[in-house]
Amino acid sequence: MVDSTNKSHKQLHVSSTGNAVLFTNTGIPSPIDLSSSQEHCPTDRQGSPIHITKNFNSSTERPINGTIETGEQGEGGDCNEDQYYPFPVKSEACIEKIKQDWTRAVEYLQEGDILSKLREMALHGELESQPLRGIAWRLFLGTLPTATEDWIDIVNKQREKYNSDKNKADIDPHKNASSHPLSNESNSAWNQFFLDQDLWLIVDQDVSRTWPEERIFTNERIRNIMRRVLFTYAKSQSKVDYRQGMHELLANIIYMMCREHERCPVSQEIPEYIRHVVDPSYLEEDAYTLFSELMEYCDIWYDGGHEEATFKARTNIRIETPFEKEGVVLGLTALSKKLNKIQGTLLKKHDPELSEYMDSLELSPQVYGIRWIRLLFGREFILKDILLLWDALFAQGTSLDLIDYIAIAILMAMKNSIIDHDQGDCLLRLMKYPQDFPVRDIINHALHLKHPSWPNPYGSIKPVISSEKLSTLSSPPREQIDYANNNSTEDPSKWSKMKVNQNWKSKSLRSNTIQVTNTQPLSIRSKIQSLPRPRVPKSAHTQLSNPLSSPKKQSESSLTGSNSQNPVATKTADDQISNLEKEIEFLRVKSDYCVGKLTAYVDHLQDIMYQSTFATKESEDLAYLAIAGIKQVRDVLKGQLELGDSSFGLDSNMYHYLRESNPNLVEDHISKDSPPSDQDKPPRYRLGSKELEEDSVDLFTNTSPPISAEMVEIHSPPDPLLDSSQDFPLSPSHPLEYID
Amino acid sequence: MSARRKVLLKVIILGDSGVGKTSLMNQYVNKRFTTQYKATIGADFLTKEVMIDDRLVTMQIWDTAGQERFQSLGVAFYRGADCCVLVYDVTQPNTFKTLDSWRDEFLIQASPRDPENFPFVVLGNKVDLENRAVPTRRAQGWCETKNNIPYFETSAKEAINVEQAFQAIARKALEQDAKTSCDIGLEPNIPIQPEPAKDKSGCCT
Numbered sequence: 001m002v003d004s005t006n007k008s009h010k011q012l013h014v015s016s017t018g019n020a021v022l023f024t025n026t027g028i029p030s031p032i033d034l035s036s037s038q039e040h041c042p043t044d045r046q047g048s049p050i051h052i053t054k055n056f057n058s059s060t061e062r063p064i065n066g067t068i069e070t071g072e073q074g075e076g077g078d079c080n081e082d083q084y085y086p087f088p089v090k091s092e093a094c095i096e097k098i099k100q101d102w103t104r105a106v107e108y109l110q111e112g113d114i115l116s117k118l119r120e121m122a123l124h125g126e127l128e129s130q131p132l133r134g135i136a137w138r139l140f141l142g143t144l145p146t147a148t149e150d151w152i153d154i155v156n157k158q159r160e161k162y163n164s165d166k167n168k169a170d171i172d173p174h175k176n177a178s179s180h181p182l183s184n185e186s187n188s189a190w191n192q193f194f195l196d197q198d199l200w201l202i203v204d205q206d207v208s209r210t211w212p213e214e215r216i217f218t219n220e221r222i223r224n225i226m227r228r229v230l231f232t233y234a235k236s237q238s239k240v241d242y243r244q245g246m247h248e249l250l251a252n253i254i255y256m257m258c259r260e261h262e263r264c265p266v267s268q269e270i271p272e273y274i275r276h277v278v279d280p281s282y283l284e285e286d287a288y289t290l291f292s293e294l295m296e297y298c299d300i301w302y303d304g305g306h307e308e309a310t311f312k313a314r315t316n317i318r319i320e321t322p323f324e325k326e327g328v329v330l331g332l333t334a335l336s337k338k339l340n341k342i343q344g345t346l347l348k349k350h351d352p353e354l355s356e357y358m359d360s361l362e363l364s365p366q367v368y369g370i371r372w373i374r375l376l377f378g379r380e381f382i383l384k385d386i387l388l389l390w391d392a393l394f395a396q397g398t399s400l401d402l403i404d405y406i407a408i409a410i411l412m413a414m415k416n417s418i419i420d421h422d423q424g425d426c427l428l429r430l431m432k433y434p435q436d437f438p439v440r441d442i443i444n445h446a447l448h449l450k451h452p453s454w455p456n457p458y459g460s461i462k463p464v465i466s467s468e469k470l471s472t473l474s475s476p477p478r479e480q481i482d483y484a485n486n487n488s489t490e491d492p493s494k495w496s497k498m499k500v501n502q503n504w505k506s507k508s509l510r511s512n513t514i515q516v517t518n519t520q521p522l523s524i525r526s527k528i529q530s531l532p533r534p535r536v537p538k539s540a541h542t543q544l545s546n547p548l549s550s551p552k553k554q555s556e557s558s559l560t561g562s563n564s565q566n567p568v569a570t571k572t573a574d575d576q577i578s579n580l581e582k583e584i585e586f587l588r589v590k591s592d593y594c595v596g597k598l599t600a601y602v603d604h605l606q607d608i609m610y611q612s613t614f615a616t617k618e619s620e621d622l623a624y625l626a627i628a629g630i631k632q633v634r635d636v637l638k639g640q641l642e643l644g645d646s647s648f649g650l651d652s653n654m655y656h657y658l659r660e661s662n663p664n665l666v667e668d669h670i671s672k673d674s675p676p677s678d679q680d681k682p683p684r685y686r687l688g689s690k691e692l693e694e695d696s697v698d699l700f701t702n703t704s705p706p707i708s709a710e711m712v713e714i715h716s717p718p719d720p721l722l723d724s725s726q727d728f729p730l731s732p733s734h735p736l737e738y739i740d
Numbered sequence: 741m742s743a744r745r746k747v748l749l750k751v752i753i754l755g756d757s758g759v760g761k762t763s764l765m766n767q768y769v770n771k772r773f774t775t776q777y778k779a780t781i782g783a784d785f786l787t788k789e790v791m792i793d794d795r796l797v798t799m800q801i802w803d804t805a806g807q808e809r810f811q812s813l814g815v816a817f818y819r820g821a822d823c824c825v826l827v828y829d830v831t832q833p834n835t836f837k838t839l840d841s842w843r844d845e846f847l848i849q850a851s852p853r854d855p856e857n858f859p860f861v862v863l864g865n866k867v868d869l870e871n872r873a874v875p876t877r878r879a880q881g882w883c884e885t886k887n888n889i890p891y892f893e894t895s896a897k898e899a900i901n902v903e904q905a906f907q908a909i910a911r912k913a914l915e916q917d918a919k920t921s922c923d924i925g926l927e928p929n930i931p932i933q934p935e936p937a938k939d940k941s942g943c944c945t
Contacts, residue, residue: 205758212776244807245781366814370782
């Protein structure tokens, strides 16, 4: 595919009429006579606008095997899961793997609502390992509908549209007899032709410096596709002409598509509509479609407003128009407004300290932010990470408003390198690329800033530090506070980190609990085993690869392990405690995870319900009551609502457990161990209401180990008083009303 | 004021897309050239500490995108500049023709106190290439009409004249900095010595 012969500095470009333009590597065309050279240049690659028609309609550029060497693949035919498929695909094993992946993906898609499933995957960074990214982006940006039966038709139309746009974009002045090449009329075909030539040069200049470190972009076929797509776009779609930066948006789309083509379905078992959409022979057409659609939402950030007129005049070297003074009328472009909003309003809201400091340095957001927004952070991370970022960005809707939060997340991530540094240092840091922090953290943080219910990726980092300090001080109450403060802020993606930290975490925990617990380890275990299982509606269980799977195994094994121990021996008591602690930790994280999921699903449901009309008023009420019920379950899990306060009642199992807990001890514990500021807080468990208390006194006397309080405390989430985000009125109702 | 004020010089490089602004900046600051530069989007910058007459100053060199409009970077970006470097490509006449616009536009945006005497330096880049299209005399002629702007012919690729050009730029910027410091009432630490002879030391004649 790669034209290896085309390496000379000077290249010949033959027009459709046989006039050649000599291109040097500096890009200045000078017409020379080469009427017979066409035959000698069969592999003409670069081309000028004049040349486009020939290139556009030629099928010789279609790859024979439908793939392009991207240059990043592993050696040979190995099929490592973590790597991209080797490209072009050769080995049997790989083909089999691809087949399997696709079969799984197709099955997955056929199960229900494609769009929300793909969104879910995109937000969790799971499109990376799936062959569905291209389809997902098309759906997110709206170039494909959710109804798969329409895909073939729609894609055919889009491909036709490109070819017609492309043909229209190419103006051949020779066909227009009334026009003279030396005419100065601005609308003459020749004048347009010369303008096009300038446009082509500008596009060419940027295309040849696109991702120079990625081999795929040194491929002349890819470069030609980029030139034609950008040129056609600028001529037929763009409201703002071609502007620098657009080439990198297109490049990333092409890169994604080439990756997608690596996994192009080879099996006939894959439905026709999918094979049609990801057909590698339509890279150019499909890239154009997706790029034009993306530009629909991004072009305002390329719009220089009044300056456009002067720019166009200036690039037209045949008509010398000086800068017009009104071209620089003060007034903010859409991009400036957006950037001012990000640094001025959003950052102020989420990190006032940082915002204030940046203001004091007079750091103008335009200086660092233009590149961020125009390229959709396309230089701030490595290419592979940019695709992950775009997954989430597009999944959040075509307003692309996640951009603002990503920007804030990046600023907050580099806070330490900004605060207390001078303007020069800050700018160096802000403008350095690619950034060196994990893209998943940035995505998750941005999502958290946008939707506070999304788990904060940094939630689990802070407690690690503070607990470490505290564990050396061996101060039980503060340890508990740390847990409470960070209870609901775990992110599933932090699981690996969590596992690593678990060892010493349990160590520090042990130092706190051991004094209380080693008297009656057995009863603790029985308590923990009777802990309520988080109640999550079935629908909330995700089909996606569940980060819980490995910890679950661990927990189960630890449980069986502890069963086989002799509880009487003091030595094994330690092991037991550590196992139990692990279990508690696991339960805690699991419930946090479920809270996150529940919240997301409830939000979805609610959005749909607001837009729907119900058959009867009664069914509407029931639906909203059900939502309210799910929210209560969530809030109990989250710890914002006590079980006794919820309106959904208690089953016999729960009732039994509540009766077993000793409310007195709970009260006792709070008054003794909590710092003074905590004294005003309501008891952790409202089940200490009078009837229950009286009832449980005699039942409880035998099995009332102090650890139950400890355990409950550890398991208990943030104090409701600390969190004002409750979104529905709490109507404390008496727990016993709900007991059968 | 016994201790000398820390001097930070702000230099802005302007010119059409692809004339070699990023390359020149990198050649001067990092002594490196690569053909792998990407198009600058918005702006970029590097700093370099330089000695000028036993005086250590920090040069903050701002590289702008050739296609970037002034408006998007904001007026604040241009204000406070101590020197403006205009770059064109000697093999592309249209990049030379636009120097006028770049200069005018800069003066409008930066609105310096004394526009007539605001320091510019013009660099004709890519002299290593054979297909030169703008004669030296033509460029010099233009510079003379603009209040004798110092003119250098450079090659970022071959590191021709880059050091000399930036020395002159630093000197000009320092003079300007001293001037503006005077204007706002700071102690003039730098003796203002316009040194036309030195300025032209690296110039093509």
